[in-house]
Amino acid sequence: MLSKKTKYGLKALIYIARQDSTTPVLISDISVNEQIPKKFLEAILLDLKKFGILGSKKGKGGGYYLLKDPKTVTAATLIRVLDGPIAMLPCVSLNYYEKCDDCPHEEVCSLNKFLAEVRDNTLELLQHKTLYDLTVA
């Protein structure tokens, strides 16, 4: 299951992507309209800024805005940034790989093989769905 952080983050991004891209969007605006706790949202947006997805502007007329074309931002990227690994086990993660303590031979572990298949299957979908797709759906 995705964390609330991830759900909030995705909703916020969709919200921002749907607005007129020439003016920044207020945190409080998103908070009210998407029913996301404001302070929690602040932290999430800051995170998305650190990863280069959002930019921000302080002071009057400030707020958050997209740094990238929504058509180039995939759901896979967003979920990884917000939630972490997409894979079901660390030993099968492409971006957050970790060996299992148990499991002496990963190459012949049937669970590993199976979950790699699940990962590829999910990734195929997540990598072709963009933020833009989510704004028009």
Add this chain to the structure above:
Amino acid sequence: MLSKKTKYGLKALIYIARQDSTTPVLISDISVNEQIPKKFLEAILLDLKKFGILGSKKGKGGGYYLLKDPKTVTAATLIRVLDGPIAMLPCVSLNYYEKCDDCPHEEVCSLNKFLAEVRDNTLELLQHKTLYDLTVA
């Protein structure tokens, strides 16, 4: 990500399914060979028993054994029993559905629509992979 409980449970089931089905398998046997903390494993197997997947026998010659044909037990069922929902959000879960507090109109929520698609995609794979498949892979 799957919990360790789930990983251990799946490994234990695969281990049991690979043994001669006429004699029960010892907890300690599984624990040693699959490197799973014994006490933790006890609780997991008990869980799988409650859900009717495993049966058990006490005393000498006792242990755990499958109650079902491995070809009829799907990965989807096992993950649900051990880990819970397969869906990425409660509002998109078939077996553990819960409405989002935020989100006034689920029908027009693009996140809901998208994650339902992800769920169907994953389920398609998980429902066709059986415990038997995992034992021979």
Add this chain to the structure above:
DNA sequence: CAATTACTCTATTAAATCTATAGGCTAATG
């Protein structure tokens, strides 16, 4: 029938993660 074996039940706990809030600070605008 008693000793042994092996699963069962209850309880507890340490650690990690998630969710959320508080309050002061800094930068931009007009």
Add this chain to the structure above:
DNA sequence: CATTAGCCTATAGATTTAATAGAGTAATTG
């Protein structure tokens, strides 16, 4: 220079995860 709005640090409650301890119960076997 006052106001606006994001930034930073700290904290904290709740929940979940992972694991352990120890006594209890049922089945087998000699």
